[in-house]
Amino acid sequence: MDQKIRVLIAKPGLDGHDRGAKIVARALRDAGMEVVYTGLHQTAEMIVETAIQEDVNVIGLSLLSGAHMTLFKDVTKLLNAKGLNDVLIIGGGIIPEEDVSKLKKAGVSGVFGPGTHCEDIVRFIRKNVKK
Amino acid sequence: MNDIAAKVLEGDQRSIARLITLAENGSPLAASGMKKIHPYTGNAYVIGITGVMGSGKSTLIYELTKEYRRKGLKVGIIAIDPTSPFSGGALLGDRIRMMDLATDDGVFIRSMGTRGMLGGLTSAVYDVVEILDASGKDLVLVETVGVGQAEVDVIKIADTTLVVLVPGLGDSIQTIKAGIMEIADIYIVNKADRFGVEQAVAELESLIDIACTGKDRKTPVLTTVAKENKGIVELINEIENHKKHLKKTKMFDAKRRKRYEAELVEIIRKRLMNFIFDESTFKGKVESLIDQISKKEVDPYTAAEEILGKILK
Ligand SMILES: Nc1nc2c(ncn2[C@@H]2O[C@H](COP(=O)(O)OP(=O)(O)OP(=O)(O)O)[C@@H](O)[C@H]2O)c(=O)[nH]1
Ligand SMILES: [Mg+2]
Numbered sequence: 001m002d003q004k005i006r007v008l009i010a011k012p013g014l015d016g017h018d019r020g021a022k023i024v025a026r027a028l029r030d031a032g033m034e035v036v037y038t039g040l041h042q043t044a045e046m047i048v049e050t051a052i053q054e055d056v057n058v059i060g061l062s063l064l065s066g067a068h069m070t071l072f073k074d075v076t077k078l079l080n081a082k083g084l085n086d087v088l089i090i091g092g093g094i095i096p097e098e099d100v101s102k103l104k105k106a107g108v109s110g111v112f113g114p115g116t117h118c119e120d121i122v123r124f125i126r127k128n129v130k131k
Numbered sequence: 132m133n134d135i136a137a138k139v140l141e142g143d144q145r146s147i148a149r150l151i152t153l154a155e156n157g158s159p160l161a162a163s164g165m166k167k168i169h170p171y172t173g174n175a176y177v178i179g180i181t182g183v184m185g186s187g188k189s190t191l192i193y194e195l196t197k198e199y200r201r202k203g204l205k206v207g208i209i210a211i212d213p214t215s216p217f218s219g220g221a222l223l224g225d226r227i228r229m230m231d232l233a234t235d236d237g238v239f240i241r242s243m244g245t246r247g248m249l250g251g252l253t254s255a256v257y258d259v260v261e262i263l264d265a266s267g268k269d270l271v272l273v274e275t276v277g278v279g280q281a282e283v284d285v286i287k288i289a290d291t292t293l294v295v296l297v298p299g300l301g302d303s304i305q306t307i308k309a310g311i312m313e314i315a316d317i318y319i320v321n322k323a324d325r326f327g328v329e330q331a332v333a334e335l336e337s338l339i340d341i342a343c344t345g346k347d348r349k350t351p352v353l354t355t356v357a358k359e360n361k362g363i364v365e366l367i368n369e370i371e372n373h374k375k376h377l378k379k380t381k382m383f384d385a386k387r388r389k390r391y392e393a394e395l396v397e398i399i400r401k402r403l404m405n406f407i408f409d410e411s412t413f414k415g416k417v418e419s420l421i422d423q424i425s426k427k428e429v430d431p432y433t434a435a436e437e438i439l440g441k442i443l444k
Contacts, residue, residue, distance in 0.1 A: 003156045004219070004244075029220035036242050039227035046233040050226065053233075053240055055148040082145075 005033045005129055007058040010047045011040050012071045020092060021062035027118035028060075028125070044074035051079070051087060057129045060121075061108075063093035069102065076107035086130045092116065136167035142266045144239060151241055154258035157401060165258060168265035173387070175207065175264035175271045178370060179289025181251060181311070184277025186295040187321040189228035190357040191366075192272050196232055198363050199270055205237045207263030207271040211253050214244035221245075225274060239263060251275035251282030254401060257394035260288060278311065286314045287393040290386055291373045293366075295319045296335070298327035312338065315350055316373050319366065323354035348376055406442075413438060 009025045011018050018040055025035045036054045038046070051059050059079075061072060072091055079087060090110040091103060100111045110124045138146035153161035178195075180188045189210065196206045210225035221244030232238045241263075245253045252275060263271045275285045286292050294315035318339075320331050335352050351369055355362030377383035407413050420434040 004246075006152075025222060029215060029222045030218045032219040034214075034221045034223060034242075034244050036223045036226060038233075039230060042230070043234075046230065049144075049233045050240075052144050053148050054242060055152045 005058065005125065006036065006054060006056040007033050007060055007125070008036045008038065008047070008051050008054060008056040009060045009062065010038050010042045010050070011062045012042045012044065012047060012075070013063055013068075018062065021060075024060060024062070024092065024118060024121060028122065031122040033125070044071065044078050047075055048078040048082060048084070051084065052082065056087065058088045058090065058125055061089070061091045063091065063095070068093060068095055069099055072103055072108055073106045080107070088125065088128050088130055090121070090124065092121075136164045139164070139168055139262060139266050140171055144236070147239055147262055147266050148241070150262050151255070151259050154262070155243065155246075155253075155255040157255075157405065161258065165261065168261060172261045172264040175260070175268050176374060177260060177271045177273065177288060177290045177390075179273045179275065179285035179292040180295060181275040181278050181282065181285045181292065181314070182295030182319075182321075183297070186277070186297045187355075187357045188274050188277075188295050189225040191293075191295060191319070191321060191355065191363075192225075192274055193229045193232065194357050194360050194363045195272065195367065196229070196238060197360075198367055200235065200237060204269040205267055206239075207260075207266070207268035208232075208238065208240040208274070209256060209259050209263070209271065210240065210242045210274045211251070211256070211276055212242065212244060213276045214246045214253075216247070219246075239266070239268065245276060248284075249282070250284030251278055252284045252288065254397055256288060257390070257397060260390075261394075283311065283314045284393075286389075288390055290377065290383065291316045291370050293317050293319055293370075295321050296331065297322045298325050298331040317366070317369050318350060318352040319362075320352065320354045321357050323362070324356045324359065328354055347380070403442075407438060413441065416441075 007028050009021050011021050025037045028035045036056060038050055047059065061075060063071060076089060089108050091108045092112040094114060095111055103111055109128055112121055135146050135150055139150055150161065150164045154165065180192060182188055192208060196208065199206050212221055212223045212225065214221040223242035223244065225242060226240060229240060232240060241259060243253045248254050256273065260271050273285065273288060275282060292314050294311055296318065298320060318335055320328060332352050332354065339350050353362055353366055353369060355366060377386065408417060417438065420429065420437065423429040424431055424434055
């Protein structure tokens with residue numbers, strides 16, 4: 001058996017920066033994970049369909065704009081509707097403190113702000129991956 | 132587990148995805164699913180897309196898929212990227228060029244790492260072709276890793292092999308000389324919006340003239356601008372022509388037979404290696420033999436014979 005942690009890194013929303021997402025994607029690859037990178041401007045539907053087809057263990061959503069609450073929630077809602085409850089969801093970006101707990105309630109297990117070390121994300125994934 | 136095969140046959144996306152994962156991980160659970168679906172395979176036409184890095188393979192696959200979907204055909208896509216030999220991880224980025232196919236339920240895309248296989252494919256690719264085929268896809272498009280020179284395994288799996296080149300790249304033609312020449316059923320000079328197309332086509336044609344003497348089919352050279360959807364309909368016609376040629380000359384069955392041969396060999400190889408290197412069988416023995424070889428107490432051939440002797444007894 002040669003099991004590998006598969007991660008989808010997606011960048012929902014309309015803002016055009018994916019530097020952070022790419023850095024995280026590379027760090028996860030270097031930690032031995034298979035990282036599906038999908039690029040900018042992903043809708044919640046695209047993210048969820050991609051997660052299904054790629055059978056990922058983890059979805060990492062990267063976001064800079066203020067619209068994170070709705071987008072993150074759209075993704076978690078759709079995942080629940082499709083019955084994908086064994087996927088770990090993490091988020092990164094500039095997210096105000098008061099939103100972090102709301103996101104966690106909505107099903108985003110880990111929220112990583114600016115200045116997070118990539119090793120912390122790797123460790124978090126290894127510890128919390130569900131299947 | 133029993134119904135995962137049944138659900139794959141119904142085209143259920145999650146079951147397709149899950150069976151692929153099991154096959155890719157070499158799980159014993161995969162075998163029973165694979166056994167059940169095999170009778171329902173053989174309908175999908177397999178197109179291999181290979182070529183130098185960044186030549187536009189993914190973009191071409193996207194445009195081809197759009198066109199096939201317009202014809203009402205269902206498409207499976209396998210996009211292979213290299214696994215890092217150091218970390219074992221992989222960055223699978225081909226979906227970036229295929230974004231809006233994600234929500235089309237007549238399309239299934241799977242990104243895969245090579246996981247240690249050389250040759251441009253990945254060990255489980257034969258399984259994945261069978262799974263997508265059984266799930267009702269009319270076409271399966273396989274994108275290999277960006278090739279250097281020896282990654283020619285794609286012919287073991289494809290009915291039609293497309294080799295993608297770009298203008299203005301001296302090495303691009305070099306690549307062909309180094310072995311890709313033999314595997315192309317159709318050449319594509321993509322990025323034909325760039326300078327140097329005529330020259331690239333001319334160089335290719337002259338190489339083909341040399342190589343094709345005695346063959347009953349001249350390898351066609353097409354130009355495309357994948358990014359602008361130019362040349363795609365012509366490409367599809369040419370693929371269709373090649374398919375007709377294969378059927379007419381009985382080469383189609385021969386190609387399929389080659390694929391099954393490669394698949395069988397791969398399954399045996401994988402199982403044998405797993406058996407030898409498993410903790411419960413010979414792993415300890417293998418390790419101690421390696422130590423003995425290091426100390427010059429035994430030579431590698433004698434060590435190999437000792438292991439094989441235990442299996443073949
Ligand atoms: N100018 C021009 N650029 C193109 C064309 N087709 C694709 N590209 C661009 O070439 C770049 C690479 O395209 P991909 O489709 O990712 O190429 P690839 O061969 O799949 O790349 P790898 O999988 O990394 O080997 C992208 O920026 C495309 O937009 C074309 O016809 N003309
Ligand atoms: Mg590509």
